[in-house]
Amino acid sequence: MTESSVGVVVIGRNEGERLRACLASLSGAQARVYVDSGSTDGSVALARSLDFDVVELDMDQPFTAARARNTGIARLLRDHPTLEAVQTVDGDCEVRPDWMAVAQADMAVDPRRAVVFGRRRERRPDANAYHAACDDEWNVPIGEVNSCGGDALLRVVALREVGGYNDLLIAGEEPEMCVRLRARGWRIWSNGQEMTLHDVAITRLTQWWHRSRRTGYAFAELAALHGDGGDPGWRRLLRSALGWTAINIAAIVGVILFALLDDPLLRVVVLAPAALAGVQLLRMARSKRARIGGRHALQWSGLMMVAKAAQTLGWLRFKLQRITRARATLIEYKA
Known part of the structure; x- marks a missing residue:
């Protein structure tokens, strides 16, 4: 797997300066797409100024991260059909300098590794208890695991086999896709290496409440969707x-x-x-x-x-x- 065989898809919605840091950290990627979900803060113009191919989602259809990622991956593979892997990144994350090379090497070790991801860290874990809690949440075990998060290196052939993310899910799209990947014999790999810096930007209890409410909704939907075959x-x-x-x-x-x-x-x-x-x-x-x-x-x-x-x-x-x-x-x- 070479540098030219990996593309990048960034998704975002009104991420402001967080998006600028994200896109700047990916300036070395040769194939890169930014997918915007109705931003009103100049995100689209920013991405274009940094030479990203930009896709603006149709506002007549409901926005979901799954839909944004699928759309970005489709655009990337349309223009670069020989890509072997796609790195997905949330627009509030900055990719660490060595991550792409490390992830590609780990994926090359095992041809059944569909997903490789590393350690996402909060940019300011000591800012408050919310940031500390999220930083701890990202600290997952090293080795084969059940699911990944929004930042991950994905093998294209595996994505095509399962049809990518489920566009209809408003949250929990990553663990849902991972269930389908594992059902087909693919592996999800956590290597524990420094991957991204994340900015959760939570300063109020109401924000934590809404984030947790989304989690409950997502897992209820996933459990209903997959039944006993789920996680x-x-x-x-x-x-x-x-x-x-x-x-x-x-x-x-x-x-x-x-x-x-x-x-x-x-x-x-x-x-x-x-x-x-x-x-x-x-x-x-x-x-x-x-x-x-x-x-x-x-x-x-x-x-x-x-x-x-x-x-x-x-x-x-x-x-x-x-x-x-x-x-x-x-x-x-x-x-």
């Missing part, structure tokens, strides 16, 4: 979200009842859910102290509990839309 982790996440949301609601009700009841025994009983939630918070914080530091560990555990409630609402939204047959719309969290 067991999807259902585990949903069960955890539903269970801890129920416990936390019971904890709130219990604290209220504690203030109203006079019976000592009943007061102890109604506080049991709150005690369970408290123990879980401390347990989670302790498990992360070594990885993200004591400063953010307790905040992280609190954010995980908030995420459980948001994921539950995402699950409920999917169920409601399935019943009413309403069209899915993007759940966005960035300002």
